[in-house]
Amino acid sequence: MDYTRTVEALKEGTVIDHIPAGQGLKILRLFRFSDSGERVNVGLNLSSRHMGSKDLIKVENIALTEEQANELALFAPKATVNVIENYEVVKKHKLELPETVEGIFACPNSNCISHKEPVRSFFYVSVKKSDTKMKCKYCEKVFSKDIVVEVR
Missing domain, CATH: 2.30.30.20 (Aspartate carbamoyltransferase regulatory subunit, C-terminal domain)
Structure with a gap:
């Protein structure tokens, strides 16, 4: 099976990848990304070599803090959260369940x-x-x- 990127690159913001399929909309709602006024790309049930299928969220011009990223661990403990600046990953948050x-x-x-x-x-x-x-x-x-x- 061929894997291709189906979502465009992000110049500035946060990419939340490897979200278990079905959890993306819940995360979008709870963290109110759509209320930010920034462009949000959401991929649902995308092909994943490691997970079978996954969800993905890209939020422009918002850099998630470590605390916010850890709150994601409640829904997607194995998700990756990358902060992007000028198309480059400048920070990778290692998720830990918050206390x-x-x-x-x-x-x-x-x-x-x-x-x-x-x-x-x-x-x-x-x-x-x-x-x-x-x-x-x-x-x-x-x-x-x-x-x-x-x-x-």
């Missing part, structure tokens, strides 16, 4: 004070038996990552 996540997800517990008070959501992240768990700082309830991610 905490703040302000991205809403707590699934509708009685949690984070829904009624002007506070940013805050979760402690841990892995138990290969399942990522998130514990709300405010109500102290523990949820599977997949439950927290779906609530908005």
Whole structure:
């Protein structure tokens, strides 16, 4: 099988590659890349020699920080995050699961004070038996990552 590039090169910005197929739109939504006003290229179910199929996101003129890149590890732990300047990779973020996540997800517990008070959501992240768990700082309830991610 021949592999060809199906997405144009990026002059400035961030490339998130090797996203498990089906996770790209979730990452796009959660990190609000489309709200940035910058051009965003998204490839879904692209051919991959290593993964079979993958998703890919290229965001122009936005350089993800290490902290932001690590938040991606919740959805795509083996993703590559490359910061591009003048068509060259100037930084490769090595993803590590963050210990905490703040302000991205809403707590699934509708009685949690984070829904009624002007506070940013805050979760402690841990892995138990290969399942990522998130514990709300405010109500102290523990949820599977997949439950927290779906609530908005």
